[in-house]
Amino acid sequence: MDAITRRILEIKRERGDSLLILGHHYQRHGIVDVADHVGDSFGLAKxxxxxxxxxxxxxxxxRFMAESAAILCREDQKVFHPEPEAGCPMxxxxxxxxVESAWATITARLDYRGRKMVPVTYMNSHAPLKGFTGAQGGLVCTSSNAGKALRWAFERGDLVLFFPDQHLGRNTAKALGIREDEMRVWYPSKPDGGLDTLEGVKMLLWNxxxxxxxxxxxxDARFVKKNFPGSLVVVHPECEQELVDLADGVGSTEYIVKYVAALPEGTRVFVGTEANLVDRLKRENPKLKVEFLTRSLCxxxxxxxxxxxxRTLENLEGEEPVPMPTEVREPARLALERMLSLAPNPSLQQTLAN
Ligand code: SF4
Structure with a gap:
């Protein structure tokens, strides 16, 4: 153990239960080793x-993960993010x-009349979008509970606007039995989102x-299946539908961890998710042949x-906590609490059986 890790552990001991370090599965190994909880965004939000x-x-x-914790935490808690510049391109x-312009355009359309649209927003989004979602009667979801979130939304409306990941939206809706011709991509840069009509559309997928x-x-999956007969492919639902359809297992980060751990000794499995997690799966499952489907680092x-x-731990008193204005926090909290009331689905396929 080197001096940095030793000092981090020392501060943890000094602070005891008053300090909580959360680490996402995609973090570097050195972070995962010192975190109190390691998980996907659903588990860490909880x-x-x-x-x-x-x-x-x-x-x-x-950033969006630290913001979600800042939305959910109590008044007496503060959330710190060691690298405020670490955002998410999605x-x-x-x-x-x-988002606001799309909402106004859709609700003003003649073929929208008599319908009710519910926004469903993936956790991987900025806090103001979560706030907008809560204020418009929608909820947040993660890849662990997207199926349940869509069911929740369709109990309250007949059109879902899904932000911001079109692939998670499409894969989840397909697993629930929504047909491809009932889904459309909304292109924010095109007039009317690029759509002539909303007739028969149940899912609008943000581009x-x-x-x-x-x-x-x-x-990649076809190559693996051809060249490594008997091997398995497991992927995250942020992957495109054609790949998801070919995979042996599809699910959240937490699902992938459990899926791999449960495989019989000697199995060769190709994993389609972030490289740090796949590296760790290799280390933690030495009796399996865990392979990168392709190496892709966030x-x-x-x-x-x-x-x-x-640096953050040594300067907690002087460090700026993640800011969260009340006007964003309150509606965003509503959208997150609606999500937290849903139990996670272990996999998309299992969603069909629920
Ligand atoms: S893995 Fe993708 S969704 Fe997750 S933080 Fe990186 S870019 Fe964003």
């Missing part, structure tokens, strides 16, 4: 909301001016994607390192 004694929460992940694809998961393709997750974590 951990932040349910930490009774923690006063200072240090979130090692990207969250940036749904800026509020485009956003995760650049990290777009690196995996159906071609550069913004990678911006958080142990040095930045230590």
């Amino acid at each position: 951990a932040a909301a349910e930490a009774p004694r923690a006063r200072d929460i240090v979130f090692c992940g990207v 969250a940036d694809m749904a800026p509020m001016d485009s 956003g994607h995760c650049p990290v998961h777009m690196k995996f393709s159906a071609r 550069p913004t997750m990678y911006m958080v390192d142990r040095e930045k974590l230590l």
